[in-house]
Amino acid sequence: MWNSHHNILFQLWNILGEKQKPLEKYAGERTIAWLDKVRNSNDSLSTSKIHLNMQRVMQNNAAVFRTQETLGEGCQLIDKAWESFHDVKICDRSLIWNSELI
Template sequence: VTKEPIPVLPTVHYNMGGIPTNYHGEVLTLRDGNPDSVVPGLMAVGEAACVSVHGANRLGSNSLTDLVVFGRAAGLRCGEVVDKASAVPSASKSQTDAHLARLDRFRHASGSTPTAHLRLDMQRAMQSDAAVFRTGKTLEEGVAKLRSIDAAGADIKTTDRGLIWNTDLMETLEYDNLIAQAVVTVEGALNRTESRGAHAREDYPDRDDANWMKHTLAWKRPGEGVQIDYRPVHKYTMTDEVAYIEPKARVY
């Protein structure tokens, strides 16, 4: 800052969306045709969750709703479903072995591409192709780039093999989480051919409630491509005192 101005780029403050939950904070998934199937024992709150109280999480001024209202609801639900007198069950060996294997795979990764290089490529691709100004062309380019970067992770390299204050390993684990989110984000954006909230496409500038009044669900499993499905927007309230409010376009 003492030599020259800091470059400022338009970017993304947040992406609306998150882990789908009910109003108890219990995570939902699409299972056997039921889009509201609860995942036992798994909860999400705050900006990580999509309670869908606004249609999609979140409106910029209402993050406290996500944290305070639904955080409290999650705590109350825990009090209802958790048996305080029961013993904490042990994780199965297959689960713990899988997590330890992932940690050791990255700790001993001996490819030729440092994590920092892959992370920078990911950041540049997302900044270039999936930030504020979106078109089908840029999103298609972003999908191609991020699929390539994701595949390049097979050649990832770490240098610190230690287990004490291993920032190299931590950054690699963080990158592995981020690249999955990046691929899901850009593929979901390309798939949604409309503009809605923070998702603004110049080639599809209008909202399309007839075709896109639904939530995108996405799965990204290791070694596989992104799988996309949908869950409906619930058009009802939980009381007779308040009518369902029809969605409206944001206009200024």
């Protein structure tokens, strides 16, 4: 039920005050290559559709009044929304204040 991207915030809470581990060799180059790939994506889903889907999942499944059942369902739906990012379409290819990339 919990994937690695669900644990990011939890991991951040646990590492406050710790020194950063050394980066992997070529980590910067890989990150820039990934950003360039995303920036030039031309698939079928706009970033606004993915954002709206994630927003609705969070509002419906992780609201103030929630249960284990609604959270579990929300995790599954967020996983699907996360996977849909592979089909993202970026219209604005600029590198200056590009809200689609934020």
